[in-house]
Amino acid sequence: MRRERATIHDIAKKLNITASTVSRALKNHPRISDETKKAVLKVAEKLNYQPNHIAAALRNGRSKIIGIIVPTADRSFFSSVVRGIEEIANTAQYNVMICQSYDNYEKEVATVEALLNARVDGIIASYAKGTEDFDHFLKVKNKGIPLIMFDRSSEELEVSSVIIDDYQGAYNAVKHLINQGCKRIAHFTGIKKISIYRERFRGYREALQDHGIPYDESLVIGSNMQLDDGRESMLKLLSLSAPPDAVFSASDYSAMGAMQVLKERNIRIPQDIALVGFGNEPFTWFSEPQLTTIDQRSKQMGNATAEIFLEQIGAKNKPFVPKKTVLKPELIVRKSSQRK
Amino acid sequence: MRRERATIHDIAKKLNITASTVSRALKNHPRISDETKKAVLKVAEKLNYQPNHIAAALRNGRSKIIGIIVPTADRSFFSSVVRGIEEIANTAQYNVMICQSYDNYEKEVATVEALLNARVDGIIASYAKGTEDFDHFLKVKNKGIPLIMFDRSSEELEVSSVIIDDYQGAYNAVKHLINQGCKRIAHFTGIKKISIYRERFRGYREALQDHGIPYDESLVIGSNMQLDDGRESMLKLLSLSAPPDAVFSASDYSAMGAMQVLKERNIRIPQDIALVGFGNEPFTWFSEPQLTTIDQRSKQMGNATAEIFLEQIGAKNKPFVPKKTVLKPELIVRKSSQRK
């Protein structure tokens, strides 16, 4: 079955024309007669012609591929961002190449290298938790390849980014808890290095302050924010002499862990302890009670990054000015925090 | 900052040698002296040389990229398979290009086309729910490009595939329910077109038969197997004059829907109705009670597909014999079905 692959030269030969004409005909060039175009299309079909983007990419210096680096694709947030990117990218004839860093620095570096080798036209990324050094991303930028960060970004990179207003999201969540009558609100936070956690923490703290609730350091627990971490953190809180009456977790995963612990101990949610997560992961909707959380506008985030990419690609020679887009998060109130 | 990209020719010029030598030096060719190799590496470093895989791909006719098509990346099953593929592929210097069909036929066709244009060296796929026509996949096969299907495959394609023994998984699940004392076991099934659902149904039915339980058609409900479908199906079952005392769902998602309904109505799980899902999605572990389910060996599945790919690539000229690998699923018993 292995037919030799047909090229534009094969098509040209059949029609006694040159490859130039075939190339132009296939691209619907205005200076090629309709007659020739039709003939070319017909022969292309017959020969089972398959355009070779590799050859075109080499010649043009553009691969029409956008590389995407996400920590992991199996988080609905990230896959939703990817979908948002694809929506826009596809309309501009771009394809995407999704890569996972698995939140691992080395893998991230290797991935960036692979994407550069593959000569992608741009990279859209959210960096790994383990990343502290941004040289690999700087390299991308210095090669003049558009780089756009989303969700997790770093100031030192000085590239365009799309994030949500983590501060505002956290602030609203905590304000909501206060409105529900909560007075001792705990907070689960992640690695300080990642700005989203710092911002969420800031929102938490300022909301407390603005409502006259004293900040209690013992109520803030840092961890890796996975389910198990949430369990552990909750246990710590319960062992306090004065346990909290609410938990605002900077991640849905650790909020779920906390919920498990509370249910195991027959502590009522939200009456005894109210819970709010962050991320609007699908499982927050499955849980019992359903978890109040904050939606991160993943689809819009994807759209926005892709649009910035297209802008940057379009403005090749103009001086580059990093652009920071901040999306408004949305508090989604569900049973886990509704006391009234 | 936009430096011109350095090529092997630039390196060659600096050293007064030819590009051939540089190319060989970079690939550690034995016929190049260590001295030259060192010099080349040094200059490459200095010029910030970045290999151009596009050029190499064009010349070699191999892109060293494997295209992966999954319905959606945000299902832990699929992302885990991808991870399994990457593990193996990376060791053989292959990179992967993950694409999502969003369970949409048109998008799947377009994706296959894009991957062919990108000249991937092989395609690993699990087809979309909406796919009934396999011409696009046949095209891949007929072009002599290795195509391996996983999880969802089709006999008519006659390509290698890796699946789990859905029949066995279902059989074991139902047998387990029977052992727990269940007598009226319902079943949620998906589109008949997809063989995994047919097989799971067959396992269900034969397990009943082998244990002397009569098959009752009214207990089998077909749907799209999402959370909402599970809710709806459960409601239907509850409205029967003789409701079931167990549900075996061919998907974790619809099992979760059923669980929600049962909890809302204060029907005890597993005492009144026992539940078993399929897939071992992470949320089955979060649920209350935790859901008994069947693990699909996603990582191994990925490993296996990648290994088959490498085999096929290695055996370029030998006659192609499709190879079917069947993995053994594992029943994971949790609270939702443990009556004893």
Next chain:
DNA sequence: TTCTAATATGCAATCGATTGCGCACAAAAT
């Protein structure tokens, strides 16, 4: 009728890396 302007297509270089073949020189074998 001669000249200008479209119109349709060809020529040939180019993108960057790879590789079979060949050549020169040196070391080893006869």
Next chain:
DNA sequence: ATTTTGTGCGCAATCGATTGCATATTAGAA
């Protein structure tokens, strides 16, 4: 002193599509 074997590297073609710059043909203008 030849011949053989090996080492280190250059030459030039190749992969397939693209495109600036001709060229040939025809239609319209002067």
